[in-house]
Amino acid sequence: MPTTPGISATSLNDRLSDLSGHGLVVRHIFAGPPMSTWYEATEAGAIVSGLLWTLAETKRSASPPPPGERASTETGGG
Template sequence: MADHSEATCKQVDDGMARVFELFGKRWTGLIVATLMSGPVHFADLRRAIPGISERMLSDRLMELAGVGLLVREVDAGPPLRVSYRLTEAGLAMDPALKELGRWAETYLADGGQCPQRFRR
């Protein structure tokens, strides 16, 4: 007989699982946040996110393009330059990212840890 207890039946929402599968990867949120202001060339994007390697940036950009959050555009040269911009779906993340930023200012302001007054 199958176990149908409350603990067994309680699962994470599929949509939330998909969001964190993508945005839970290092750099993804920072890339999307950087692109919120408009198209950015690859080199400028890399400079805007200290610590990210060219390979990692390229991989994350391909992944974000693959799920439809950004578009890669080749600018006519010379010199040949590649820029990236968010799609409508990518831009729709703006309110959520701003809310996460506000949450971090309140709850992670002490060097990445919740201040004692918020711990229970």
């Protein structure tokens, strides 16, 4: 069984079941051989995904620089 780095198969299954229950993804099962299952975002899921990516980008651009790095505020005058 393929694995997904950073999440157990049980946790991934639970999350996908939750998303499916909320109408954000649709589960497709193919009898095979070999049997396979895949998930597809619904229209609502695609909208939510886009919003989450936008929020993540906004936070990333609004976050202060990491320790040891600082934004340049020098004007060159002196």
